[in-house]
Amino acid sequence: MSDSRAIANGLRVLELGSGLASALAGMVLADYGAEVIKLEPPSGDPNRSEPAFLMWNRGKQSLVADLSQPPDIERIQELAGGADVVLSTWLPGQAEGLGLDYNSLEGRNPRVIVCSITGFGPSGPYAHYPAHEGVVVAKAGRMxxxxxxxxxxxxxxxxxxxATYAASQLALHGVLAALYERERSGHGQRVETSLVQALTAYELVNWLPSVPTSLRLHDIPYLPYFVGCTSDGIWLQFAQLSRRQFSALLRNLERMEVYQDPRFKTAPVLTDPEHMRALRAILLERLHQKTYAEWTAIFEQDPDIAVERLRTTAEAFDHPQVEHNVLIEVDDPRVGPTRQLAPLVAFEKTPAPAPRPAPExxxxxEAKWRSPASSTPAAAAKPVADPSRVLDGVLVLELATWIAAPFGATLLADLGxxxxxxxxxxxxxxxxxxxGLPSTKTVMxxxxxxxxxxxxPAREIVHKLAARADILIHNYRPGVPERLGIDYATLRELNPRLIxxxxxxxxxxxxxxxKPAYHPTAGAVCGGALAQAGAGMPPPPGTALDAKLLARISRHLELANETNPDPSAAVAAATGMLLALYHRERTGEGQALETSMLRSNAYTNSADFIDYKKRPPRRRADPELRGLGALYQLYPARDGWVFLACPYPEDFERLCRALDxxxxxxxxxxxxxxxxxxxxAQLAQELAALFSERDADELEAELTRxxxxxARADRGPFGTFMYEEPSMTEQGFVVKVQSELWGEHRRFGPSVNLSRDSGEVRGSGTAGRETRQILRELGYTYAAIADLGRRGVVRGPDL
Incomplete structure (x- = not known):
């Protein structure tokens, strides 16, 4: 395929700043054919020392400019004026000072889309904080x-x-939605998101109405996500969520007699923590009686067993599915052949072209664009001018369960x-x-x-909806859509424009x-769980493990493998749908596309997902889970804990001056x-001595100044920070909505803000609430709807 068929072909993208969020967003656009120019200082982007720089910047060009010099400022202003998209991770005020903000550039080019990615939003007391991942998650309560x-x-x-990964995707959501809207209106706009808004995608429980915040401090194992160790020291992550799946686990472990014990008859759903721990001990003891190879041979015969070995990010490269559809080979002139992440989304009709190596x-x-300036063709003019929502008129059908795919559709609902x-x-x-409390987030x-x-009759209803829909998203396993008559080949005949x-x-x-899968299996395969577990955990094969130690390590690994793989997959799904929607708006062409939880979570850990001969070792958090080294870790202050983030040479210089x-x-x-x-070790010791003499709030205030x-790291959790910090509500990151079950309650606002969008978000409803209304729109009479209800084809509150 030539580049001219690529989805983003012809787009001019200018990338400002050294933040990883903009680098990832720019990488995705470059992968799909955009002309991306990365602006670098004369000394180069400080991330050039990172192995993953070669991947984050593939397909881009590098332009050097000294923005302390007026002539360089002028030529970059001229370049930005000809861009379709400007991506920036600069602090609030920096772009304005250089005339590279939306208000300044709009006069040169009314079609320009300027996207800013900050730490805590454009205003408020933390707007000036350096937008490092560690600073944001520490201040916001995640640590x-x-x-x-x-x-x-x-x-x-x-x-x-x-936060960094999701912010890159949210920036893409805003940019792609703005590009889609620009095809209809001819206008550009301002797009803003932040790392703290990105964190809202991952908060599944502590934001909920009427639910007290919880820090999971007690040993209450979640049995469906059991973690255990084989006799040869290999730790396995299971995901047996339903009664049928958990029964399959017990059957394969030859422990079905568990159900005869009154304590366990409702397993995996138990209410007594003592009973949960007792059943975990039974599972741990049995799994520890066979080798990994022996258990693998057994589990592979049962389609209801969802299990993966817990791997480091380096070991993920050897997983057969990762090798199949997560990695590609790119030959780099500096390091030779590399294995690195494949483009984020697989498109049937417009696959990404082979990526070019990162630039020197x-x-x-020259500060010039190679591709011609874009314009909105007259044929693209739409009768609706300036809708209040950027995705106004887009109809999405969601046939999906649990979190990843449904929340991807929620993100599009939040855009209108x-x-x-x-x-x-x-x-x-x-x-x-x-x-139904957690599902509130995915049905809002x-x-x-x-x-x-x-x-x-139900399939006929879906076919009628598909004939008029723009997008359909599902997460059925292969073969199921065909059996249900909702596969792409069938629906394409009804609607060739369907995405x-x-x-x-x-x-x-x-x-x-x-294979069945849930978030823990993705966390196990892609290395996120072991990254969070810290160095030395789990102990190496051959370590003597008694029942008490097995239980302690199992709980540690369960806590490490948190729910983040689901939202990480969701934001990628939304990116895929919006890429396809923008392409269809320009060409009229619908198509099938695919995202996966594995690929999305490899992107989340992207710094580790490039490999080549003599690659420097991957960094891993220390056993005490303080951080990655003296200049990126937690320190005890006199009255609490702070997180210090000084990853670049200029950061260390500022730190030395600030600490005298x-x-x-x-x-x-x-x-x-x-x-x-x-x-x-000596540097960490020196810093620890200095920090221990000062209060945490004082250190945060003086150093950020x-x-x-x-940032102070011992307050939170995240939901509490969002609801109690006034600037989060003032910036619209927390809003009030009305939900059918919970009445008026707070929820997180839009995860990305656009200047030509109202940003209105809604609450949740019960299952089937709109059944009658939707069927009426499809032409069903009241009598026909009542008949469908009586026959058990449809259900609603009034049927």
Missing amino acids: LEFACMRGGERPAYSAVPI LGSQS ARVIKIEPLNGEPFRQVMK GKESLAIDLKTP YLYGASYGSTGPCAT RSEWLGDVRFRDGASRRRNE QGVGC
């Missing part, structure tokens, strides 16, 4: 949530950079799409958990159509395509990066 991994005694390092510094000498959730008569399974802003999809997304776990092809330790800049132990790495990344 306190991991206190459970330290016995509740202190905050713990948050190892998986979910200054690979582009009409989303119809097509679910079973009693509602999808997630509605049954905790009386949607309409619900409750039907029995196994009946011919059809399969939000997969493993993918539609490959050795694991038909300028002599460190000439100290042979610390004067350059290599010296600091060799003497890291001087541009150093530092």
Whole structure:
């Protein structure tokens, strides 16, 4: 395929700043054909020392400019004026000072879309904080949530950079929605998101109405996500969520007699923590009696067993499904052949072209675009001008359960799409958990159509909806859509313009395509769980493990493998749908596409997902879960804990001045990066001594005032921060909505803000609430609807 068929072909993208969020967003656009120019200072992007720089910047060009010099400022202003998209991770005010903000550029180009990614939003008391992942998650309470991994005694390092990854995707959502809207209106706009808004995607429980916040400090195992060790020291992550699946686990472990014990008769759903721990002990003892190879041979015979070995990110490269559809080979002139992440979304008709290697510094000498300026064709003009929502008029059909795919559709609903959730008569399974409270997040802003999809009349209803829909998203395993008559080949005949997304776990092809999976299996495969567990955990094979130690390690690994793989997959699904929607708006072409939980979570850990000969070792959090090293870790202050983030040389210089330790800049132990790495223990000891003499709030205030990344880390959790910090509500990151079950309550606002969008979000409803209304729109009479209700084809509150 030539580049001219690529989805983003012809787009001009200017990337400002060294933040990873904009680099990832720019990488996705470059992968799909955009011309991306990365602006770098004369010394180069400080991330050039990172192995993953070669992947984050593939397909881009590098332009060097010294923005302290007026001539360079002028030529970059001219370049930005010709861009379609400007991506920036600069602090609020920096772009304005250089004339590179939306208000300044709009005069040069009314079609420009300027996207800003900050730490805490454009205003408020934390707007000036350096937008490092560690600073944001510490201040916002996420590190306190991991206190459970330290016995509740202190905050713990948050190892998986979910805020940065999700912010990259939210930026893409805003940019792609703005591009779609621009095709209709001809206008550009301002797009804003932040790392703290990105964190809202991952908060599934502590934000809920009427639910007290919890830090999981007690040993209450969640049995469906059992973690155990084989006799040869291999730790396995299970995901046996339903009664049928858990029974399959007991059957394969030859422990079905568990159900004869009154304590366990309702397993995996138990209410007594003592009984939960007792059943975990039985499972641990039995799993520890056979080798990994022996158990694998048994489990592979049962399609109801969802299990994966817990792997590091390096070991993930050897997983057969990862090799099949997560990695590609790119030959780099500096390091030779590399294995790195494949493009985020697989498109049937417009696959991404083979990526080019990352550029050398200054690979582009002139501040000029190579592709011609874009314009909105007259044929693209739409009768609706300036709708209040950027996705106004877009109809999405969701046939999906649990979190990943449904929340992907929720993100489109928050941008104004009409989303119809097509679910079973009693509602999808997630509605049954905790009386429906957690599912509130995944059903907000949607309409619900409750039907029995196994009946011919229900399939006819879906076909009628598909004929007029823009997008359909599902997460059925391969083969199920065909049996239900909702496969792409069938629906394409009804609607050639349909965008059809399969939000997969493993993918539609490959050795694991038909395996069941939930978030813990993705966390196990892609290395996120072991990254959070810290170095030395679990202990190596051959370590003697008694029952008490087995239980302690199992709980530690369970806590480490948190729910983040689901939202990480969701934001990628939304990116895929919006890429396809933008493409269809330009070409009229619908198509099938696919995202997977595995690929999405590999992107979440992208710093580790490039491999080549002599690649430097991957960094892993220390056993105490303080961080990645002296300049990126937690420190105890006199009255609490702070997180220090000084990853770049200029950060260390600012830190030395702020602490009145300028002599460190000439100290042979610390004067350059290599010296600091060799003497890291000494540097950490020196910093710990200084921090222990000062209060946490004082350290945060003084260091951030001087541009150093530092935040108090022992407050939270995240939901509490969002609801109690006034600037979050003032910026619209927390809003009030009305839900059918919970009345008026708070929820998180839009995760991305657009200047030509009202940003209105809605609450949730019950299963089948809109069944009658939707059927009436399809032309069914009241009598016909009543008959469908009597026959058990549809259900609603008034049927």
